[in-house]
Amino acid sequence: MSHIAVERNRRRQMNEHLKVLRSMTPCFYIKRGDQASIIGGVIEFIKEMQLVLELLESKKRRRSISPSPGPSSKPLLGPSTPQSEHSIVVHENIKELGASCNSPVADVEAKISGSNVVLRTVSRRIPGQVVKIITLLENLSLEILHLNISSMEDTILYSFVIKIGLECQLSVEELAIEVQKSFSLT
Known part of the structure; x- marks a missing residue:
C-alpha cells in the first residue's frame, strides 16, 4: 500500500x-x-x-460505615441545620476559584470557570429538589445557561452552568452554602 x-x-x-x-x-x-x-x-x-x-464511591463508603436503621436504604433526615453539618473547602489556582459544601444530605460544589460558575450537587433523589435549586438561583438573579441531570440508582447529580452578572455580589462560597440550605428546606 x-x-x-x-x-x-x-x-x-x-x-x-x-x-x-x-x-x-x-x-x-x-x-x-x-x-x-x-x-x-x-x-x-x-x-x-x-x-x-x-x-458515588465516597457516599457508598459512608453508607457502609454507618448504615441507616430500618429496612429503607435512604438516610433519615433530621431537623438539623446545614450550617452545623457543612464544611467549606476553598481551592484556588490560576484558572479556577471554587468552594464545596458537604453534608450527609448533599455534596455541593461551585467553581468559577471563565466567565461562568459551574455548580454541581450530588444527593439522593429528592422530589422537587431541582425546582428548589432553580428557584433559588433565579431569586439570586443568576441566569442558568445549562443544566445536566445524571442519575444512578438512588443518587442524582445536577450540573448547572450559571452566567455571572456584573451585579452579582455573591461569592462561590456563599452560593454553595445557599444551595446546600435548599436541601434542608421542606
Whole structure:
C-alpha cells in the first residue's frame, strides 16, 4: 500500500473515531467541531464523570460505615441545620476559584470557570429538589445557561452552568452554602 493510501486510511479512521467521541459526549462540552475542541471536550467530560464516580464511591463508603436503621436504604433526615453539618473547602489556582459544601444530605460544589460558575450537587433523589435549586438561583438573579441531570440508582447529580452578572455580589462560597440550605428546606 502506498504512503498516500495509508495516510488517507489513518485520517478516515481518526475522523470516524472523533465522530463517535463527539456523539458520546454531551454537546455542552464541545464548543466547536474541530479535532482539538472535540478531544478537549471529551477530556472535560471524562474528568466530570470521574468526579461523579469518586463522589458515588465516597457516599457508598459512608453508607457502609454507618448504615441507616430500618429496612429503607435512604438516610433519615433530621431537623438539623446545614450550617452545623457543612464544611467549606476553598481551592484556588490560576484558572479556577471554587468552594464545596458537604453534608450527609448533599455534596455541593461551585467553581468559577471563565466567565461562568459551574455548580454541581450530588444527593439522593429528592422530589422537587431541582425546582428548589432553580428557584433559588433565579431569586439570586443568576441566569442558568445549562443544566445536566445524571442519575444512578438512588443518587442524582445536577450540573448547572450559571452566567455571572456584573451585579452579582455573591461569592462561590456563599452560593454553595445557599444551595446546600435548599436541601434542608421542606
